[in-house]
Amino acid sequence: GDSVTQMEGPVTLSEEAFLTINCTYTATGYPSLFWYVQYPGEGLQLLLKATKADDKGSNKGFEATYRKETTSFHLEKGSVQVSDSAVYFCALSVSNDYKLSFGAGTTVTVRA
Amino acid sequence: GAGVSQSPSNKVTEKGKDVELRCDPISGHTALYWYRQSLGQGLEFLIYFQGNSAPDKSGLPSDRFSAERTGGSVSTLTIQRTQQEDSAVYLCASSRGATQYFGPGTRLTVL
Numbered sequence: 001g002d003s004v005t006q007m008e009g010p011v012t013l014s015e016e017a018f019l020t021i022n023c024t025y026t027a028t029g030y031p032s033l034f035w036y037v038q039y040p041g042e043g044l045q046l047l048l049k050a051t052k053a054d055d056k057g058s059n060k061g062f063e064a065t066y067r068k069e070t071t072s073f074h075l076e077k078g079s080v081q082v083s084d085s086a087v088y089f090c091a092l093s094v095s096n097d098y099k100l101s102f103g104a105g106t107t108v109t110v111r112a
Numbered sequence: 113g114a115g116v117s118q119s120p121s122n123k124v125t126e127k128g129k130d131v132e133l134r135c136d137p138i139s140g141h142t143a144l145y146w147y148r149q150s151l152g153q154g155l156e157f158l159i160y161f162q163g164n165s166a167p168d169k170s171g172l173p174s175d176r177f178s179a180e181r182t183g184g185s186v187s188t189l190t191i192q193r194t195q196q197e198d199s200a201v202y203l204c205a206s207s208r209g210a211t212q213y214f215g216p217g218t219r220l221t222v223l
Contacts, residue, residue, distance in 0.1 A: 032210055044214040098210050102155035
């Protein structure tokens with residue numbers, strides 16, 4: 001079945017450090033790929049998405065590129081801030097109903 | 113309202129009781145989803161409604177779980193004879209396309 005595997009956490013880093021969270025997927029067909037973020041005490045929010053191979057999604061300084069050859073959608077940010085502390089979920093949908101399959105989530109803590 | 117709303121925000125119940133969780137989607141969104149977020153299982157899809165079509169119930173974990181969507185808007189997720197393993201955060205999302213907008217969730221605790 002369709003599934004997402006993402007880097008285990010937790011991840012702790014200092015402000016202005018480089019962040020990468022790895023995400024790989026298994027899917028039939030051609031999935032759309034998403035990163036969702038859950039800030040402390042808040043609901044899930046879409047961070048970025050990509051709907052076809054080689055697309056790059058970007059938002060709030062975060063980027064992820066849809067790599068069909070490696071079935072990956074790694075999330076990166078060049079210089080993190082304390083406010084980026086959150087749980088990040090990689091997800092995919094493969095059909096017209098758009099129901100999401102999520103990775104396990106990666107908790108990121110950024111220290112000042 | 114501007115976003116997806118869910119009620120109650122917290123629900124504590126005793127094992128064996130029935131519970132109802134409510135979701136108000138964003139106005140105009142034809143698709144509505146329920147997910148469950150639990151420590152052991154992560155985020156799992158439960159059920160999906162699209163317009164007037166029959167719902168996709170493929171994610172419901174047992175026949176104790178059911179959901180309905182009245183008038184293409186508000187949805188209620190019902191769990192009968194709750195068990196301790198039902199304790200989780202139940203999330204509702206709505207969409208008009210590929211991007212789903214999530215509500216704040218209902219935290220269910222079964223004692």
